[in-house]
Amino acid sequence: MTVARSLLFNIAFFTWTTVCCFGLLWMLLLPRRQMVHVVEWYLRTVYFLERAILGLDYEVRGLENVPRNGSYILAAKHQSAWETMKLHLLIDDPAIILKRELLFLPIWGWYAAKARMIAVDRSARGRAIASMVEGAARVKSEGRPIVIFPQGTRTAIGRYLPYRVGVGVLYKELDLPIVPMALNSGVYWGRRSFRKRSGKILVEFLPPIEPGLGRDAALAELETRLEAATDRLVVEAGGPPTQKPAKQVPQGAPAAMP
Incomplete structure (x- = not known):
């Protein structure tokens, strides 16, 4: 059943997305904000397909931790393509930090640039880093949230990747709070996986890390x-916890006592 549902969903999703792209x-002729509203409509139709075909829904926790006004940094876990299609439904008018090469993709890149x-x-x-700070400062002046994936790429559940310095630089340079966003989408919608499971994805916004810490301290607090x-969310859905690599002991250093 999972394979059949996944096949039907992929056919419906890619067909519908192609129709909408062309x-x-x-809507590229519309003012930017109106175009974003149309994008949000498209994303809601994808959510409908997820529920109707896959039996996949989601639940949001901790919305009280999301600032209602002004700019902030949303540091989001990135486990699959699922969350990239939900960010505009979860928060208002986000600006996502992405690779410049994506803007050169036909059609999709035009929408992202707009x-x-x-x-x-x-x-x-x-x-x-300088160009990222410049772009984020522009977004801050617009009062929009800034979305960054602190590990820099999609990370499969159970796998550990170090947090990159970029989110810490933004925190210090922009003097904005960081709102961490945890999720367990990878349990149901694997990274580059054809199969997609039914169930309920959990998204949780954590209390903000307010301005005032040092860059490294803020980055360490965010990661922890x-x-x-x-x-916690992954295990709640039956997935494996992250396996962090053991710390390397320098040669000649005494072994830690048990």
């Missing part, structure tokens, strides 16, 4: 809290 090109996402050229190593909350 059929909604006219929505004014924050594009970072990772090939320009010396400028990547976000990893713990994500493991």
Whole structure:
């Protein structure tokens, strides 16, 4: 049943998405905010397909921790494509930090550029962080939330990837709170997986990390809290907790006492 549902959903999803990509090109002529409303409509139709075909729903916890006004940094776990299609339904008018190359994709890149996402050229190593801060400062002036995936890429459940320094730099340079967003989407919608399970994905917004900490301290606090909350949600859905690598002991150092 899971395979049959997944096959039917993938056919419906890619067919419908293709129709919308071409059929909604006219909305690129609209003002940016109106175009975003049309994108939100499309995302709600995908959510309908998820419920109707896959039997997949979601529940949001901790909405009281999301600021109602002004800009903030949303540091979100990234386990699958599912959450990228829900961010505009979870928070208002987010600007997502993404690779600059994505803007060159036909059609999809046009929509992303029109929505004014924050594009970072990772090939320009010396400028990547600076361009990210510049783009995020623009978004801050617009009062929009800034979305960053602190591990930089999709991470399968149970796997550990280190947190990158970018979120800490934004925290210090922009003087904004970080709202951690934990989830367990990877249990139901695996990274690059054809199979998708029925059930209920859990999304949880954690209390903000307010401005005032040092960059490294804020990054460590984010990782500690976000990893713990994500493991809790993953285990609640029957998935494996994250297996963190053991710390390496330098050669010649005394072994830790039990």
